[in-house]
Amino acid sequence: MAAVTALGHIGVDTTDIDLWRRWGNLIGAVVVDDTGDSLGLRLDTEAGARILVRSSTQDSFAFAGWEVENEAALKGICSRLEAAGAQPKDRPDLAAERGVVDLVTFVDPDGFVAELYWGRMSHVRNRFLSPHGVDFSIGDMGIGHLVLGVTDFRRTMAFYTEVLGMVVTETMNIGGNRVAMVRCNPRHHSLAFAEVTSARPRVLHFAVEVDHLDALGAIRDRLLDEGFPISRDLGRHPGDGVISFYQPMGDAFEVEVAWGTTRIDERTWPQRRHDRPYWSWGHRPLTGAATALGADVE
16 A cells, blocks of 8 residues: 655744744754745755745644655555545645645645655755754654644544554553554654644644754753753653653744654564553653643643
8 A cells, every 4th residue: 555655844834933043053954945934944965945934923833744655656645535535636836846746735634734745856966064063864764753632533543544554653541642653664653643632633743853862962052052942851752762852832832852763673563552651751841831732741
């Protein structure tokens, strides 16, 4: 079955584009295509931008960009999207903007907007050079992961596994909330979702990963030195194994900056279920820091 292969890019809407411009520089991204009302954050050589930011009247997550291997895979998934009522729509205008061959938009069961594409044009002739010497862990695994708060756990599970072809890595219970982590490549998870107690679906956070632990620490120092709040400080998750910290970005969601995710060996990895708090140590809330997660999911 044709399946998505990576979380290739994300888009955010913001009331404070300078916040994202400054944040991007401090984590080691290169700010590109900066018009004043929109910009991109480049994290590697292969893509022109992995995080696309545009000015808006509210802070919100705009879209996720899921990559597929080729045209045949795109067509196969689009057929399943059509059958699932996900409203796939061919968007050659966005394909040109993103620097890909073909791109289709769709909506998931909770109305989250997503893009499905293949054939990203390589930017290898314009090598990525981080202003702070940071290497991001991307390669063929995508930029990191996305976490959603959803209204119907089973419906979301069926959509992302049966329609988009992802594979379950782990399921668990965190504070009474059912949570699943699913993958589309060796990264432990490219997507996680939790059934939230409120009726409003929302993005909880997205994560970017760096290649070196010292880079993670240096990013944290730079952000704190420049007055960026940290909502949950350094800690480690037992499942994917990352060491990370979280930041609130505007009023909408958090960003996790991480190092050291588990790579899955498909031959040996057992699907696991946990019924326990999901942390090994740390990730303690800092005094006075706001969090986009509220009381639904820790």
